[in-house]
Amino acid sequence: MSNQGIHQKLVTLFSLLLTVLFVYTAVSKLIELDTFQWRLERMPYVAPYATLISWGVPFLELVIAGLLWFRRYRTMAFYASFILLGLFTIYIIIVLRYSDSIPCSCGGVISALGWKDHILLNITFMVFALLGILWSKKQYNMQSHQNTT
Template sequence: MSSKNFNNYIISAIKLLLGMLFIYTATGKLMHLDIFQMRLEQMPYISPLASSLKWLVPFAELVIVGLLLIGKYRALGMYASFILLGLFTMYIMAVLRFNEHVPCSCGGVLSALSWRDHILFNGAFMLLALTAIRLSRKGNKDKPQNQNTT
């Protein structure tokens, strides 16, 4: 297997993992919208935005999935994945610095994670997104450029 094929395989695997993560989290939020909003209302600093965030967050997650699925927008989806995970991780870290107890707005399996585990989990997915971005950029550098000789 050539390195280009291997890189494409790795990028596809990361794209699949990110897509599954965002589909899982978005559908969990949408299926239990009232609980998600209640948890957002309990979160420090963002509680006034809860009614907007209850729609914005799952919508953004589903848009990211769409970007990951469309070839020419895949890189944008990877960047958006990295940014959304980074924003959430920075928020968790900031809140934990000033508050002992922070309610989790996650659903399903992710709600069982400690905040430290959430940070590690998000960090791992951020590293995956960065890996895919880097491999994609490397692949684009290796592509021959169309040159007009006229």
């Protein structure tokens, strides 16, 4: 099997894994929306934006999850995944470094993770998104070249 075939299967796998992550976290937040917003109101630096974040983040997660399944938008969705996970990871690192108390606003199984585990999980999914970006672009360039010849 060629690298192109393996890369295509991995891009699909990364799309699936990111979709599961984003749908799971979005649904967990929406089911417990009051609790999610309450926790955000107690988090350093984001409290003034708690209402916007409590609705915006789950909505964005669901949009990204959907876009991952349209070949035309997949690369953009991988970029969005990378950026969203990166912003959250940077936020965690800043809060861990400069704040005394850090309430977790996550839901479901993910709320059982420690902060270092959160960072590791996010970095792992960021690597998936980055590889998805690289291999989706490569796949798109190969298809474009084949269509022009």
